[in-house]
Amino acid sequence: MAKNILEVRNLKMYYFTNRGMVRAVDDISFDLKKGEVLGLAGESGCGKSSLGFTLMGMPTPPGKIVDGSIKIDGREIVGLPEDVLRKEIRWQKISMIFQGAMNALNPVYTVGYQMIEPLVLHKGMSKDEALDRAQKYLELVGLDPEIVYRYPHELSGGMKQRVIIASALLLEPDVVIADEPTTALDVVVQAQIINLMKKLKKDLGLSMIFITHDLSILAEISDKVAIMYAGKIIEIGDSEKIYYEPAHPYTQKLLASIPRLHEDVEKLEFIPGQPPNLINPPKGCRFHPRCPYAMDVCKEQEPELKEIDKDHYAACWLL
Structure with a gap:
């Protein structure tokens, strides 16, 4: 069994602004195995890129890592001095393909x-x-x-x-973070870049975190998919499980908004409302103001990420 090349535990990174503390990365935990591709998806502004920069140990100012652990190949990088991060970690252990080439x-x-x-x-x-x-x-x-x-x-x-x-x-590097590498490219070039990434994964045994808001792209390349909402991972699991058996209402709605080639879909769905303000996020489940199944408990208590099937986790009171 492949070992974990990246282990993230209870990671918190907040932006300290004049208007308040923005909880961009709020208590996130996951593992990445050697040679595995983790797809990270969610709406714009949910904290995907912020998580990527945090994993590099370089949150964008005024962001600061508040709590948690990031281990790359068993080595803790949270708390390391900047000169050590520059010389020994960034680009040698973990690198990033930036969003705007x-x-x-x-x-x-x-x-x-x-x-x-x-x-x-x-x-x-x-x-x-x-x-x-x-x-x-x-x-x-x-x-x-x-x-x-x-x-x-x-x-x-x-x-x-x-x-x-x-x-x-x-x-x-051991881990490569690809932050929306197909943004602003036409569909032909997008396909070329995706095929290139798949080839590099196969030839070099790359461990990769692939960040995008396009779930159809993730279906092509990911072994595992994590869905982010309002600074938190609300569902994570094997890519087939996520696509065929989505458990969280947010994941279900995201997938229902994508056109399908081989299925008759009468009407594409959308998610009403907008993502919450992360300076003052809603009490309880952060998705409850937009959730069609919200219950009283959703408005009061925050659900934990729990295993609902083998290697399939979701944070929802319905489950």
């Missing part, structure tokens, strides 16, 4: 210059060695090695995204 590359430097910097700093390689490795990784993601000599503005959106993927893999 258009903005992640510096327009005034060549692609090669930006790719070799971590190799020179972290691995002590010469520039020629680093450039050679960068070219190999560009080939790995289906790009011409000569792209190292080009500037970002000379590349298409899909090519930039592949450069970002290659950069995230350069130091051979």
